[in-house]
Amino acid sequence: xxxxxxxxxxxxxxxxxxxxxxxxxxxxxxxxxxxxxxxxxxxxxxxxxxxxxxxxxxxxxxxxxxxxxxxxxxxxxxxxxxxxxxxxxxxxxxxxxxxxxxxxxxxxxxxxxxxxxxxxxxxxxxxxxxxxxxxxxxxxxxxxxxxxxxxxxxxxxxxxxxxxxxxxxxxxxxxxxxxxxxxxxxxxxxxxxxxxxxxxxxxxxxxxxxxxxxxxxxxxxxxxxxxxxxxxxx
Amino acid sequence: xxxxxxxxxxxxxxxxxxxxxxxxxxxxxxxxxxxxxxxxxxxxxxxxxxxxxxxxxxxxxxxxxxxxxxxxxxxxxxxxxxxxxxxxxxxxxxxxxxxxxxxxxxxxxxxxxxxxxxxxxxxxxxxxxxxxxxxxxxxxxxxxxxxxxxxxxxxxxxxxxxxxxxxxxxxxxxxxxxxxxxxxxxxxxxxxxxxxxxxxxxxxxxxxxxxxxxxxxxxxxxxxxxxxxxxxxxxxxxxxxxxxxxxxxxxxxxxxxxxxxxxxxxxxxxxxxxxxxxxxxxxxxxxxxxxxxxxxxxxxxxxxxxxxxxxxxxxxxxxxxxxxxxxxxxxxxxxxxxxxxxxxxxxxxxxxxxxxxxxxxxxxxxxxxxxxxxxxxxxxxxxxxxxxxxxxxxxxxxxxxxxxxxxxxxxxxxxxxxxxxxxxxxxxxxxxxxxxxxxxxxxxxxxxxxxxx
Numbered sequence: 001x002x003x004x005x006x007x008x009x010x011x012x013x014x015x016x017x018x019x020x021x022x023x024x025x026x027x028x029x030x031x032x033x034x035x036x037x038x039x040x041x042x043x044x045x046x047x048x049x050x051x052x053x054x055x056x057x058x059x060x061x062x063x064x065x066x067x068x069x070x071x072x073x074x075x076x077x078x079x080x081x082x083x084x085x086x087x088x089x090x091x092x093x094x095x096x097x098x099x100x101x102x103x104x105x106x107x108x109x110x111x112x113x114x115x116x117x118x119x120x121x122x123x124x125x126x127x128x129x130x131x132x133x134x135x136x137x138x139x140x141x142x143x144x145x146x147x148x149x150x151x152x153x154x155x156x157x158x159x160x161x162x163x164x165x166x167x168x169x170x171x172x173x174x175x176x177x178x179x180x181x182x183x184x185x186x187x188x189x190x191x192x193x194x195x196x197x198x199x200x201x202x203x204x205x206x207x208x209x210x211x212x213x214x215x216x217x218x219x220x221x222x223x224x225x226x227x228x229x230x231x232x233x234x
Numbered sequence: 235x236x237x238x239x240x241x242x243x244x245x246x247x248x249x250x251x252x253x254x255x256x257x258x259x260x261x262x263x264x265x266x267x268x269x270x271x272x273x274x275x276x277x278x279x280x281x282x283x284x285x286x287x288x289x290x291x292x293x294x295x296x297x298x299x300x301x302x303x304x305x306x307x308x309x310x311x312x313x314x315x316x317x318x319x320x321x322x323x324x325x326x327x328x329x330x331x332x333x334x335x336x337x338x339x340x341x342x343x344x345x346x347x348x349x350x351x352x353x354x355x356x357x358x359x360x361x362x363x364x365x366x367x368x369x370x371x372x373x374x375x376x377x378x379x380x381x382x383x384x385x386x387x388x389x390x391x392x393x394x395x396x397x398x399x400x401x402x403x404x405x406x407x408x409x410x411x412x413x414x415x416x417x418x419x420x421x422x423x424x425x426x427x428x429x430x431x432x433x434x435x436x437x438x439x440x441x442x443x444x445x446x447x448x449x450x451x452x453x454x455x456x457x458x459x460x461x462x463x464x465x466x467x468x469x470x471x472x473x474x475x476x477x478x479x480x481x482x483x484x485x486x487x488x489x490x491x492x493x494x495x496x497x498x499x500x501x502x503x504x505x506x507x508x509x510x511x512x513x514x515x516x517x518x519x520x521x522x523x524x525x526x527x528x529x530x531x532x533x534x535x536x537x538x539x540x541x542x543x544x545x546x547x548x549x550x551x552x553x554x555x556x557x558x559x560x561x562x563x564x565x566x567x568x569x570x571x572x573x574x575x576x577x578x579x580x581x582x583x584x585x586x587x588x589x590x591x592x593x594x595x596x597x598x599x600x601x602x603x604x605x606x607x608x609x610x611x612x613x614x615x616x617x618x619x620x621x622x623x624x625x626x627x628x629x630x631x632x633x634x635x636x637x638x639x640x641x642x643x644x645x646x647x648x649x650x651x652x653x654x655x656x657x658x659x660x661x662x663x664x665x666x667x668x669x670x671x672x673x674x675x676x677x678x679x680x681x682x683x684x685x686x687x
Contacts, residue, residue: 027617031638055638058618086618087360115489118623119649123632136634138621142489145510149621172659181513196317196686199264204644206325217341227329233611233641 027056031127055127057085065090068146075112076102091149097160099152103167106139106148114139114148117168120175123183126208132156133184137164137171154184163189181206282310285668289318294683295394295675300659302671309671314656319686322431327646331612332358333573335643337430339633343684344427344650345390348383349626350684351432352376353645355422356513356622357635358434361615364566371562372436378449378552379431380424380514380624381545385456386415387627388545389492389540395535395676399476404466411459414452421445424585434613435572436565441556450555453546460546463539477532481662481674484529491661492654495629496541497678500526500533507625519548531677538627538679571613573607612641621649628652628679648687652680 029089033053060082064070069090073083079098084091094102118138125132131153139148154161163186164171175186176195183204187193194201203210214226224230272284283304289297299315323342327335339354340347345462359365394409416426422445423431423438429440467473483493485501498505508516524540526533565572574594577585594602617639623632629651636645657679662674 033640053639055640057618057638084676087363088618089360089620091619100576116492116494118621118630118632119647119654120635121645121649122645123619123636123645136619136647138632138634140630142505142510147511147621149619168492169490170657173653173665177653194317198317199299205322212325214320227326232329 028059029046029054029056030125031055058084061085068144071111072106072146072148075105075109089147089149092149093151093153095203096152096154099150099164100196102150102168103137103139103164107167112141113143114141116140116142117164117170117174118147120164120171120178122178122206124207125208128153130155133159133182135161135178135184146149159183160185160187162187163192165189181202183207268556279560289315289410290437292374295680298656298680298682298685300671300673300675302668304668307667307669309663309666309668310355312660312671314659316653316656316682316685319682321687323687324648326633327560327643329642330641331641332615333433333612335435335646337428339646339648340428341683342431342687343626343628343631343650343652343681345387345681346383346626346628346684347427347429348376348432349624349631351430352380352514353624353626353631353648354633354635355432355434355621356624357620357633357646358615360620360622361618361635361637362434362571362613363616364435364568364571366506367566367568368436369563370515371440371559372564372566374555374559375422375437375441375564376432376514377516377519378556379419380421381451381548381552382415382418384545384627385542385549386412386419388542389415391627391676391679392467392535392540395679396473396671398676399473399475399673401467404463407459407462408468411456414455418445418449418452421448433565433573437567438565438573440576441563446553446557449549453550453553456546460539460542467535468539474532476669476673477530477535477677478528479530479532480666480670481531481534481677482529483658483662487658487661491658493629493658495625495627495651495655496534496537497655497658498522498629501518501529507623507630511623513622513624519551520590521545521548534677534679541627569604570608571597573579574608614639614641615643623649628681628684629655635663648684650687652678652682653687656680656685657687 031054033055036097061084063073063083065073065083065085069085072090073080073092076092076094079094079102081093081095084093106112116139118153120142121136123134123136125134133154133156135152137150137152141147163175163182165175165186165188172190173195175189176192178184179186179192180194180196181204193199197205212226212228214228216226217224268286285302285303285304287300289299289384298320299318301313301315302309303311323338327338330338335354336351339350342350359368389408389412393405393412396402396408419429420426421442423429482487483497483501485498485503487493488498488501494505499654502525504525506523507513509523521544524537524544574590576590577587580586580588594605615635615637619634621632621634623630630649631651632649634645634647634649635643638644658678659675662678663671666674
């Protein structure tokens with residue numbers, strides 16, 4: 001397989017800056033990209049090599065959030081690392097050891113009643129040291145017509161998150177998919193096997209350190225490199 | 235349980251892990267191991283037969299593989315094998331611009347392409363914070379295309395579902411009508427499928443001349459033909475005997491398994507995101523949420539049939555509104571997001587925009603630079619994540635869109651209703667007959683392009 005991506009994940013920039021704690025809604029800086037086209041060193045003759053761009057995710061939002069969001073936030077407060085409200089959607093970062101208790105509470109408590117787990121997906125932030133892998137749960141309360149998002153992080157070195165299958169049986173295939181693509185091991189899952197890729201497939205394809213693959217294509221004398229090796233804006 | 239043993243230094247660190255179990259032998263069913271499985275099963279249970287159905291089987295709705303354990307003709311265990319159509323669409327989208335992403339995700343659930351585009355685009359628009367700036371005409375066109383798409387998708391469901399139980403006439407007339415809908419798609423978007431027509435900020439093109447009349451003709455014709463399905467099926471004793479009571483799944487089961495769409499509504503619960511969490515102006519249309527109370531395959535068929543009537547009502551309202559919106563913009567006004575040109579078919583049969591070319595090549599250097607930047611680099615989307623689900627013909631379809639502030643999606647994950655609903659295969663078919671497995675799966679209406687992505 002080919003070299004790792006030169007796209008949005010810049011291997012060279014590992015410096016992770018902690019979120020500024022003062023001010024309103026400080027962003028959480030998780031990475032810095034340098035240059036413009038993903039090229040580093042003398043190869044970059046574009047003149048844009050000096051550019052730096054910090055990758056800053058929306059930071060923790062202080063309460064109150066208004067309306068029902070406060071009800072949920074209060075109930076989850078003991079297990080919450082931080083709460084992010086962005087574009088009208090609320091995200092609770094839950095400590096992974098508390099996840100099972102939290103989802104049970106969210107489903108069974110009458111005031112909350114999130115009876116449907118829409119999806120479980122994974123996101124890989126290779127530069128977010130100590131919390132590289134995120135599992136993201138979208139919950140829906142049909143009773144109250146509300147949606148929330150839970151996010152649980154785990155480090156690359158210890159990719160374990162408890163499985164919510166016992167509370168939300170629908171998470172079965174979703175967790176298998178997230179394991180398949182990101183390598184997050186959902187402890188307590190009834191049969192955590194690959195679901196999309198063949199059972200003997202090496203690697204977890206949607207991690208950022210897994211190359212997209214592809215071969216250069218020749219066309220009328222020119223060669224077009226595969227998408228993950230083309231010059232691209234980062 | 236899965237153990238992550240990393241004792242083997244030479245191997246790939248991500249190599250498949252070994253499975254351990256306390257409940258007997260594990261069959262991984264990776265392909266070409268059928269003899270092992272059959273002989274293994276035969277050792278333990280003499281009277282049981284394991285049947286592999288698919289992935290190349292005409293009745294399994296595409297490349298779905300079913301592994302059925304039978305006692306006589308009764309299914310004791312049913313498991314799905316999926317992944318045969320996995321194409322890495324989500325991963326590919328991370329290497330293309332936000333606008334190009336539409337071209338990829340439209341190919342997932344190929345029977346409802348507009349819905350795939352729509353949920354992704356809504357997520358991007360929420361991150362861009364331009365949800366209120368989308369022009370009215372773009373919103374109406376999106377609704378129009380989605381509802382036409384719901385009709386064509388339900389037609390395929392009913393048609394193939396009929397074919398699989400031997401009702402071939404249902405199949406032929408279903409595809410006859412679907413063809414008409416695809417003709418409308420071709421007229422409006424230029425393509426019969428994989429349209430990539432709904433773009434962040436609006437839609438790609440304005441309505442072509444004469445399209446509204448064509449749609450009116452279609453609505454008039456379809457109103458005559460839609461009752462044919464009811465006449466053929468609703469009270470047909472053979473059809474009812476095959477569908478009634480098959481694939482039963484009640485409300486509690488649906489919620490536990492995350493089942494949405496017609497299977498959920500066939501339990502009598504009127505959950506429809508178009509009504510409950512309206513998007514794209516659905517609150518302005520007059521339509522009813524269709525339910526049934528039998529929670530079986532027949533109920534799902536009736537829900538779909540009735541939903542086509544409702545979709546037709548919405549299409550009519552869209553046409554009425556579009557008639558008053560001639561010449562209105564179909565793309566957001568922000569030139570940093572809006573695709574610059576409106577293409578027209580030239581004499582060479584290729585799409586081109588002569589006025590725009592004249593402007594950027596002859597009149598404005600800045601216009602050329604702007605065009606170049608927008609088309610090659612694309613726009614940047616503020617960092618964050620969004621999830622805007624919509625009601626697709628199969629249930630809740632949502633895109634979890636994550637941006638790191640760059641010109642490409644950092645991650646796009648699709649919650650496809652086919653994928654989630656297919657988990658109900660076991661509970662719907664275990665304890666029933668083999669022939670009923672087909673009916674139960676047809677009533678879920680899975681599209682493998684969406685399941686595997």
